[in-house]
Amino acid sequence: MPEIKVKLFANLREKAGESSVMLKGETVQDVLLSLIDLHPSLEDLIFEKTDEPELRGYINVFLNGNNIKHMDYLGTRLSDGDEIGIFPPVSGG
Template structure:
């Protein structure tokens, strides 16, 4: 299992009460499930639906970056991870 640094931004950071956390997992989905287990308040901000026995669906407005690359352009939530990878979770942000 890879140990990765997860950086949270905007309302995700506020809901978790921390800007970053170290978590372990083989794939992006493992990290997201661990994150939402540790901070249940962000589950509905990351997933459209997620019941215990269902496959989670990522919110369309959330961007997950692994080392700066959007997982939508990689292998999605099945993107594999290596030690010292960095995951950024970015909700939609607007302003001027």
């Protein structure tokens, strides 16, 4: 099973108490669900409350710099050494 580096940004990083974790999974969904198992407090920030996993509209997930919305979304297959970045909305000035 591929090992993936997951980088957390902004309030996700603050809530998890770490900026990155190494997780295993075949798809983006597998890895995100493993992240929630590791840090349950992130679930409401990342996923909608639905029967099937669905990202909140404001969350952007990138695989190796590419938005998964332009790939196979949560079903995007992973390879060893891939990097996922999870970006919540950020404001400032």
